[in-house]
Amino acid sequence: MEKEDSFEMIFRRFPEEYRHCIDILTDEEKEKLEEVRVKAEGYLVFAGGFGEKASDIKVSQRGLTLIVEKLLDHSVYAHMEELCSGYITVEGGHRIGICGRAVMDNGSIKHIKEFSSINIRKGREVIGCSRSIQRFLLDEKDDFLNTLVISPPKCGKTTLLRDIVRTLSEKGKRVSVVDERSELCAVYKGVPQYDVGRRTDVLDGCKKSKGMSLMIRSMSPELICTDEIGSEEDVAVIKEAVSSGVGVLTSIHGMSLEELRTSKIGQLIEEKVFERYLFLSAAPKIGTVTEVLDKYGRRIDA
Amino acid sequence: MLRVMVCIMIVLLSFAGGYLYSWRFTGRLLIINDVKEKFNSMEREIMFSMDTLPEICRDLSKEEGPFSKVFTRICEGLAGEGDSFAELWSEGVKKEFSRSSLKKDQVEGLALLGKGLGKGDIEEQKKCFARINTELERLLSEAREESSRLKKMYMSLFVSGGLAVSIILI
Structure with missing residues (x-):
């Protein structure tokens, strides 16, 4: 429908x-x-x-x-x-x-x-909104690079994550989504109401920390996606995922890398767990990618 | 000889008449037992599976028993313009059973059973089912007592009447 x-x-x-x-x-x-x-x-x-x-x-x-x-x-x-x-x-x-x-x-x-x-x-998805940044997300061997999407609220983080998941899933990646607040996939009676790709498994309504461990053990994903990290529990489970060889795609509220270095997830930035940082803005319109940084904080989207 | 045969027919007919007339008491018990079983199923589905009322009514409408038609009406109402489960239940019970063997106060009692179902959390549903089970036990107990007391009485009346007519004829 x-x-x-x-x-x-x-x-x-x-x-x-x-x-x-x-x-x-x-x-x-x-x-x-x-x-x-x-x-x-x-x-x-x-x-x-x-x-x-x-x-x-x-x-x-x-x-x-x-x-x-x-x-x-x-x-x-x-x-x-x-x-x-x-x-x-x-x-x-x-x-x-x-x-x-x-x-x-x-x-x-x-x-x-x-x-x-x-x-x-009204729920909305923007199919194709991640097209312009897809080339930054995979390395030469086509492996996913751990990615953190950063922006203030209401800039389109969730919509972008969703489209990245869909695209990677359609390209053949096994993706697991831990959708704690049912915003990414909007599961209704077991069926995601957004297009998140054929190879995507969704765990709906579960806390990120428990859900990510569960999905890593049960669904053997190539990458795992969750929305809005920020706690120490999230940091621990992301490290667990990375050490298991599973890629991580997630988002956080923030304005700059410097601000995040002093936050609860600062450890992840110091240890260079994330290889890509995508910054979003609502200007000139919601979902505008303003810059893409590598794990060293260097701009690569010029 | 003809008279004897007529008398035997009269006695047999009065026996049949008594049986049919007292069947209404059995009918009441069957209907109330059926609704009790269906509410037991509903309670299990709600407590253990958390199925929604439309799903439960759909399943119950496919089961045998006099109350299945009520659940069919409810399904149609919930999918269409019906407002609340309690109203649909009450309407369904009155339409199906106002001309059945149930007494008027029994129909009224059954029609009120749907009140509160689906409206609160699980604890409130437990209280609803406790109230429903108490009311159904009361209706069943009344119906059983009535059945055991009046069935025999009506059978005896009809058979006695038939015998009396036969004796007069002879």
């Missing part, structure tokens, strides 16, 4: 009185639609490249509860882990953030009830 169709399908699952709210958008606006916010005792607000548009139908508290229950297949108990993370992934890779009253138990969220608002975000 096309992404656009699967996004509109979400509204078909709404209760009858709200099902056609999306029809206030023109076809052009539907294509530019990025997210829909629904608030209890509020209106549906559609936002995207066209700005914002609100429906004229108010959604009651009961209405919002019904919407959430229908999106959860009338089975809240089957989605508790996702719900306690604050979001669920649906068919098409779209993500629905859910707000309400958190029920706490020993410092952890046990349940979310009395839903107050939801945010439906």
Whole structure:
């Protein structure tokens, strides 16, 4: 199913009185639609490249509860882990953030009830966005070079990682993805909703440190990909992967190599574990690769 | 000779009539037992497999038993314009069993069983099933007691009536 169709399908699952709210958008606006916010005792607000548009139908508290229950297949108990993370992934890779009253138990969220608002975000993939940097990722023997993608938030790290995974998988590499927050592959009922390649195995919803060890032992990958490292546990498991001969492709929030040298992953930079550093920026547009450095910090993309 | 044969027919017919009339009590037990088994299956699927309600209803609609049709209606409702499982359950039970051998209060009791299912976490589902099992045990116990008390009574009544008519004829 096309992404656009699967996004509109979400509204078909709404209760009858709200099902056609999306029809206030023109076809052009539907294509530019990025997210829909629904608030209890509020209106549906559609936002995207066209700005914002609100429906004229108010959604009651009961209405919002019904919407959430229908999106959860009338089975809240089957989605508790996702719900306690604050979001669920649906068919098409779209993500629905859910707000309400958190029920706490020993410092952890046990349940979310009395839903107050939801945010439906359209999933998007940009096929081919890694084309310009593919030549930097493999050596003369066609082996993958451990790569770290660096940028501030909302610059396209995850989208780029996804496309790199897809390309390498299609080129014949066995890739394992540990998708802790279901953002890279958006697995729904066991099927990745994004194209991540034919030879890619996905471990969804698992902590990076445990997942990477598991995948190395069980799926014999040539390279392993995960998103947003930053802890000491991540450092240890990346070293384990590299010492097992498995390539590592990952990302981190940051602005410069100097900043990362003083962070928790500084050890990985000092020991030259990564052979490629890709820097991204949102200017002039999201996903712009501003420079590519080698393991010594020298620019190689000139 | 003809009279004797007519009397025998009358006695046999009254026996059959008594049997058919008292079958309703057996019918009630069968229906309530069927829903109890189906809820047991549902509970197992939810507690151990975490299957969603639409998946569970689809499987249960394929099983034998008077309640399978209710699950078929629910599947259609959940896939279409139906709003909540509890409403679909209640509607389904009333449509299928309002003209069955169940009494009105038994139909009402069964129609309320779907309330709360699917709405909370596993702990809340456990409480729902505890409530459902208690209610079903009550309905079953009532139905069994009624069956043992009234089945024999109606059989005896019909057969006695038939015998009385036969004696009068003879």
